[in-house]
Amino acid sequence: xxxxxxxxxxxxxxxxxxxxxVDKTMLIERTNAALRTKQKYMCISRPRRFGKSMAADMLAAxxxxxxxxxxxxxxxxxxxxxxxxxxxxxYNVFKVNMQEFLSMTQNVDEMLKVLQKRLIKELKYNYPEYxxxxxxxxAMQDIFSxxxxxxxxxxxxxxxxxxxxxxxxxxxRKYLDFLRVWLKDKAxxxxxxxxxxxxxxxxxxxxxxNMFMEYSMTDPGNMAEYFxxxxxxxxxxxxxxxxxxEETKAWYNGYGLYSHNKQEDILYSIxxxxxxxxxxxxxxxxxxxxQTETYEALKIYIQMNMDGLKDAIIEMLAGNSVRINIxxxxxxxxxxxxxxxxxxxxxxxxxxxxxVEKESVRIPNKEVAQEYINAISTMDWKEVISxxxxxxxxxxALWNLDSDKVAAGVDKAHEEISILQYNDENSLRCTxxxxxxxxxxxxxxxxxLPTGKxxxxxxxxxxxxxxxxxxxxxxxxxxxxxxxxxxxxxEKKYIDALSEYQGNLLLAGINYDKKIKxxxxxxxxxxYKK
Numbered sequence: 001x002x003x004x005x006x007x008x009x010x011x012x013x014x015x016x017x018x019x020x021x022v023d024k025t026m027l028i029e030r031t032n033a034a035l036r037t038k039q040k041y042m043c044i045s046r047p048r049r050f051g052k053s054m055a056a057d058m059l060a061a062x063x064x065x066x067x068x069x070x071x072x073x074x075x076x077x078x079x080x081x082x083x084x085x086x087x088x089x090x091y092n093v094f095k096v097n098m099q100e101f102l103s104m105t106q107n108v109d110e111m112l113k114v115l116q117k118r119l120i121k122e123l124k125y126n127y128p129e130y131x132x133x134x135x136x137x138x139a140m141q142d143i144f145s146x147x148x149x150x151x152x153x154x155x156x157x158x159x160x161x162x163x164x165x166x167x168x169x170x171x172x173r174k175y176l177d178f179l180r181v182w183l184k185d186k187a188x189x190x191x192x193x194x195x196x197x198x199x200x201x202x203x204x205x206x207x208x209x210n211m212f213m214e215y216s217m218t219d220p221g222n223m224a225e226y227f228x229x230x231x232x233x234x235x236x237x238x239x240x241x242x243x244x245x246e247e248t249k250a251w252y253n254g255y256g257l258y259s260h261n262k263q264e265d266i267l268y269s270i271x272x273x274x275x276x277x278x279x280x281x282x283x284x285x286x287x288x289x290x291q292t293e294t295y296e297a298l299k300i301y302i303q304m305n306m307d308g309l310k311d312a313i314i315e316m317l318a319g320n321s322v323r324i325n326i327x328x329x330x331x332x333x334x335x336x337x338x339x340x341x342x343x344x345x346x347x348x349x350x351x352x353x354x355x356v357e358k359e360s361v362r363i364p365n366k367e368v369a370q371e372y373i374n375a376i377s378t379m380d381w382k383e384v385i386s387x388x389x390x391x392x393x394x395x396x397a398l399w400n401l402d403s404d405k406v407a408a409g410v411d412k413a414h415e416e417i418s419i420l421q422y423n424d425e426n427s428l429r430c431t432x433x434x435x436x437x438x439x440x441x442x443x444x445x446x447x448x449l450p451t452g453k454x455x456x457x458x459x460x461x462x463x464x465x466x467x468x469x470x471x472x473x474x475x476x477x478x479x480x481x482x483x484x485x486x487x488x489x490x491e492k493k494y495i496d497a498l499s500e501y502q503g504n505l506l507l508a509g510i511n512y513d514k515k516i517k518x519x520x521x522x523x524x525x526x527x528y529k530k
């Protein structure tokens with residue numbers, strides 16, 4: 001057992017031994033299918049703490065020779081598959097974390113030199129009769145030629161150099177060329193598997209690593225369910241640990257990844273494993289993923305305000321989705337031609353989720369939204385922060401049936417976020433959603449809830465832990481009347497959709513008068529039982 005060559009099972013064993021372990025071994029069936037095919041080059045990109053390193057540890061434990069790991073997988077899902085025993089412990093496996101070598105060296109030349117030296121040292125130790133040079137490619141070719149032993153190369157944090165040497169194009173080129181020479185079109189490679197945050201860098205007119213099949217946050221292919229926790233897996237954990245699935249969804253759900261196959265397209269709701277595990281073990285919901293990196297990482301990009309980026313962020317904080325084109329993104333952290341390139345990067349970093357069907361992005365959940373609040377609170381977006389800070393008082397005014405205070409609060413929110421075009425009910429809806437931002441502490445906010453004879457503009461549905469709060473139906477009008485909005489709620493029987501809350505249900509009509517540029521509000525309490 002070596003450090004990099006066939007490193008053993010210790011790291012994967014630690015994952016299994018942990019109090020919370022979610023079985024992702026069916027990933028092995030996917031990699032087994034790719035062995036010794038044109039699909040043997042796989043690049044998995046996901047945000048930090050989505051289980052990428054654990055998966056690499058698992059693959060090393062499964063494929064590596066010189067030890068028997070059958071017992072380790074006993075009872076796990078992959079052990080029931082036909083291919084399980086065929087490839088178990090049959091390959092030479094190199095498992096390399098590129099961040100380790102980058103952190104211990106001063107430049108890319110030294111990094112690549114140390115990397116090759118360390119790997120060749122282990123090859124010479126295990127195959128002294130075949131390795132008589134200091135060239136990594138030649139050494140692996142000779143071993144394969146004389147023994148027939150294929151290699152599986154697992155590279156974790158493959159993109160760390162692009163994140164730390166953001167502006168050094170020469171260093172990036174040298175690194176990409178090294179990977180291409182080492183891996184591309186090499187008979188000794190049975191599988192090359194890389195993980196990182198970014199997809200493969202687009203290099204000039206083509207990719208230096210264009211042999212890789214990519215499985216990313218914008219196009220996960222058939223890998224969606226293997227990185228992050230699925231909704232079913234989270235529901236099982238909530239039952240086991242006595243935690244509210246509804247609150248868990250509000251805090252950590254939101255990453256919608258499509259898996260496409262011959263039979264059907266499946267939409268997976270993916271959760272950040274780090275956050276879910278911490279919440280379960282601590283029995284407390286909180287911002288756990290954000291603790292692994294400061295909000296400064298997000299702030300760098302959103303303060304660029306390129307091509308209306310600020311407007312897009314405000315719209316998403318209000319709960320809207322924003323259409324984008326992901327096609328121009330260069331898969332790096334410096335080449336930005338439009339706001340869409342920045343928004344696409346934020347998808348890969350985990351700060352947004354991408355809807356492939358609608359070609360749009362949105363903020364996935366409460367935990368990530370708080371990261372935006374942290375970032376913009378230290379920027380010159382004072383009007384946005386003011387509106388969000390005032391939202392607590394606005395919600396209290398709503399609960400107290402204080403129509404004048406609600407109207408005045410919405411007026412103030414409108415003034416503060418006047419950068420948004422304000423000329424129809426949709427823009428009014430955006431203002432209201434941001435004005436009532438704090439409501440998300442207690443409510444699930446639903447836009448255009450299907451009701452008896454139409455769609456209610458905004459509904460605030462109290463989550464189970466906050467059932468003491470009233471449900472709210474908000475109907476918006478543009479240059480009409482607040483009383484007309486209330487009448488529409490009743491006439492179209494919007495109340496029926498929330499019949500279980502009657503007795504603790506508020507109706508709010510809000511109108512914007514474009515002549516006087518003021519909002520009016522009318523609030524009623526439904527205090528009868530159906």
